[in-house]
Amino acid sequence: MVRLVLVLGDQLTPDVAALRAADKACDLVVMAEVMGEGTSVPHHPQKIALILSAMRKFAAGLLAEGWQVAYSLLDDPENSQTISGELLRRAAEFGAGEVLATKPGEWRVLRDLEALPLPVQVLADDRFLCSEAEFAVWAEGRKQLRMEWFYREMRRKTGLLMDGDQPAGGQWNFDHENRKAAKADLLRPRPRDFAPDAVVEEVLDLVEARFSHFGRLRPFRWATDRAGALAALAEFIGDRLPRFGEEQDAMLEGEPFLSHAVISPYLNLGLLGPMEVCRAVEDAWKAGKVPIAAAEGFVRQVLGWREYVRGIWVLTGPSYLERNALGHSRALPAVYWGGETGMACMKAAVGQTRDLAYAHHIQRLMVTGNFALLAGVDPAAVHEWYLSVYVDAFEWVEAPNTLGMSQFADGGLLGSKPYVSSGAYIDRMSDHCGGCQYRVKEKVGEGACPFNLLYWHFLDRHRERFKANPRMGQMYRVWDGMDGGHREAVLAGAERVLARLEAGAVV
Ligand code: SF4
Numbered sequence: 001m002v003r004l005v006l007v008l009g010d011q012l013t014p015d016v017a018a019l020r021a022a023d024k025a026c027d028l029v030v031m032a033e034v035m036g037e038g039t040s041v042p043h044h045p046q047k048i049a050l051i052l053s054a055m056r057k058f059a060a061g062l063l064a065e066g067w068q069v070a071y072s073l074l075d076d077p078e079n080s081q082t083i084s085g086e087l088l089r090r091a092a093e094f095g096a097g098e099v100l101a102t103k104p105g106e107w108r109v110l111r112d113l114e115a116l117p118l119p120v121q122v123l124a125d126d127r128f129l130c131s132e133a134e135f136a137v138w139a140e141g142r143k144q145l146r147m148e149w150f151y152r153e154m155r156r157k158t159g160l161l162m163d164g165d166q167p168a169g170g171q172w173n174f175d176h177e178n179r180k181a182a183k184a185d186l187l188r189p190r191p192r193d194f195a196p197d198a199v200v201e202e203v204l205d206l207v208e209a210r211f212s213h214f215g216r217l218r219p220f221r222w223a224t225d226r227a228g229a230l231a232a233l234a235e236f237i238g239d240r241l242p243r244f245g246e247e248q249d250a251m252l253e254g255e256p257f258l259s260h261a262v263i264s265p266y267l268n269l270g271l272l273g274p275m276e277v278c279r280a281v282e283d284a285w286k287a288g289k290v291p292i293a294a295a296e297g298f299v300r301q302v303l304g305w306r307e308y309v310r311g312i313w314v315l316t317g318p319s320y321l322e323r324n325a326l327g328h329s330r331a332l333p334a335v336y337w338g339g340e341t342g343m344a345c346m347k348a349a350v351g352q353t354r355d356l357a358y359a360h361h362i363q364r365l366m367v368t369g370n371f372a373l374l375a376g377v378d379p380a381a382v383h384e385w386y387l388s389v390y391v392d393a394f395e396w397v398e399a400p401n402t403l404g405m406s407q408f409a410d411g412g413l414l415g416s417k418p419y420v421s422s423g424a425y426i427d428r429m430s431d432h433c434g435g436c437q438y439r440v441k442e443k444v445g446e447g448a449c450p451f452n453l454l455y456w457h458f459l460d461r462h463r464e465r466f467k468a469n470p471r472m473g474q475m476y477r478v479w480d481g482m483d484g485g486h487r488e489a490v491l492a493g494a495e496r497v498l499a500r501l502e503a504g505a506v507v
Contacts, residue, residue: 006101009051012058013270017123018102032072032086044215046357053224105396107318135311151304169292182250189239193221229266245294251430264392309400325411332381342437357391369406374454379409423449444489457494
């Protein structure tokens with residue numbers, strides 16, 4: 001009997017588990033563009049266009065290699081507009097009695113597959129460098145799941161950037177060298193824009209007609225196949241990797257990419273593999289083309305952080321999405337959907353997100369994430385926003401980053417303290433504050449930077465939880481050492497900001 005081999009839009013790897021296990025001679029590959037996925041959250045139009053374009057090209061490649069493919073176009077009148085519906089339709093059409101799938105990166109999709117009235121075999125997604133079982137063994141019995149220890153084990157296991165059993169360059173981590181502010185007058189090679197071809201143009205018209213979500217669709221700059229993804233990787237390594245490390249936390253107006261790789265969408269779709277990108281970076285270091293701090297900083301993101309958050313997502317299961325350790329409940333402010341704001345840093349991060357479906361990790365963590373956390377926004381709403389607006393956001397990677405690292409909603413499983421800061425950090429790492437309506441040096445009053453006000457309000461309202469945290473004691477000592485009248489003025493200012501957010505007024 002024919003088996004249906006499901007390939008999802010982020011499983012575009014020729015040797016993904018379900019394809020490896022399938023028989024080209026008799027099984028049928030099922031790929032489906034469905035509104036159910038495009039609208040499960042209001043995904044950015046560029047993200048939808050990237051996935052649909054890449055799916056169409058990947059399906060064409062499978063056909064060329066002799067696979068039988070049943071591909072559902074979004075505007076096919078027969079399309080049931082859900083993955084389950086399309087599997088059932090194809091099962092009836094082709095007399096198929098079984099589904100072979102690779103584990104999806106979203107619990108909702110897995111739940112739907114498991115509810116199908118057909119036998120479904122879900123295979124482990126072995127495109128990751130750490131298997132689910134390996135991560136479970138590593139996590140077993142540990143009080144705190146520290147990424148740094150996991151990363152060192154992964155370095156040892158893979159031999160990446162290792163010199164025998166010692167880390168190359170004599171250190172495991174060069175992070176302290178990678179926190180420099182960026183110089184505005186430095187010329188940086190911008191990542192190449194991939195001009196849309198006929199396939200992409202057709203998809204762009206389709207997305208324009210069917211989706212009205214937040215975000216600009218054009219200009220569309222993404223590569224949509226493996227050849228393009230490889231070109232983007234090579235260009236990053238040649239042009240921007242040498243400065244990737246030192247500039248990785250910096251933010252500059254009008255410089256959305258700085259020295260970042262901007263290959264996460266390709267990795268997360270399956271167009272690139274994690275080991276091949278790490279090896280390519282290691283090779284560049286071995287050839288003397290990039291410093292160890294840059295190579296190590298990059299490898300840590302992919303081999304360390306990416307694998308680690310995936311492990312956390314698997315380990316904690318679907319209930320992780322509901323965590324809200326700090327009891328935050330505010331609605332997501334309108335500024336996140338492009339509403340007016342006087343905060344230059346937020347305007348830059350959200351504006352860039354609207355235009356490019358991309359922002360780098362410090363913009364996500366220390367600007368939009370920091371503000372949501374300080375303002376006490378419901379973490380589920382923050383999670384939905386990040387999952388929607390970023391071209392590289394898939395639940396397995398986005399949820400631990402947002403709920404764990406950014407919003408502390410997991411109560412400290414990922415991070416030993418919340419990532420909060422006043423405006424001083426943003427001022428140090430960016431050039432936003434000079435052009436802001438607020439003044440970063442002001443601690444109280446109408447003109448004070450909202451991050452300054454909300455920072456102390458956050459610490460004050462969560463004192464019971466954090467006062468004994470050794471990494472936060474110093475901040476409480478600073479707060480407690482301030483004059484009582486000053487403290488009251490700060491809290492009153494923060495309350496004013498929160499009231500404005502509550503009322504939907506511009507902040
Ligand atoms: Fe952002 Fe505050 Fe700086 Fe304005 S002053 S850009 S709100 S950190």
